Amino acid sequence: MGSKGHYRYHWQSHNVKHSGVDDMVLLSKITEDAIVENLKKRYMDDYIFTYIGSVLISVNPFKQMPYFGEKEIEMYQGAAQYENPPHIYALADSMYRNMIIDRENQCVIISKILMTT
Template sequence: LFQVNGHNPGSDGQARESLREDLQKFLGGEVLLHQLDDLTKVNPVTLETVLRCLQARYMADTFYTNAGCTLVALNPFKPVLHLYSPELMREYHAAPQPQKLKPHVFTVGEQTYRNVKSLIEPVNQSIVVSGESGAGKTWTSRCLMKFYAVVATSPASWESHKIAERIEQRILNSNPVMEAFGRLSRDTRQLVFVLALEPRCAFLSIVSNDS
């Protein structure tokens, strides 16, 4: 980074000292770091401040953080009750502005779902899930597929509920086969899921990319 918080670290000693003061001031409020739900609010933006913010949120059992239009997900490496429950899915689906709720993979899922179903101008959607091996890409893709299966049918009737369960199970059962194609040695392990949950949803893809 050539400039951090308006300073050029390589310009002179005064600029470096000013940056150091900004870092100390920011990290001095570490108690509040877990409340920053968007990394663009971190000031100054350095590797240390970003990592400390994510660490504070992880310790507070907050595993999703926005970074502008990108969602950063941390693998909790433990069961977290209600983090992916159907009730929470419906809460994000029913919210007038889901982006105002806490950062979550369901926010991304709901926004793409609304873009596809838009009455004004439906737009094909793709979601890129990227990360190191073991970061949770497959789990995230499964959560997205489950989310679409749940919200694509009305919960008003028992019949609709059973239809949603069948769709969900079929999609999840196909995951190992689709993932096998993503592990071919010839490519970069790009994994593409195409979901057609209803006639108007002509194309909805989830792309999982191993970088």
């Protein structure tokens, strides 16, 4: 069990062949095609958040998603980045801790990239 009584998440816990990888540094080849294919697999299975190292990529699902409730806030608060699936709350919590504990300045870049398939 993870902290706060939740089942401990493991990055290999879901079908990688079907749903892609949580962190694209784990791809066997890091190419534009491999990245797009991984994001497409994850998007098709409603995994809208994906890491590439410490960077979080979010694909707009163009629909309401159940990823932003009290349960998610509790799950990501104080957890290590890889303790749970990729999520904007993990990034926000990590940045908050770096800002408060390590007294490091933080910066978030939000960029829109239009992709066609």
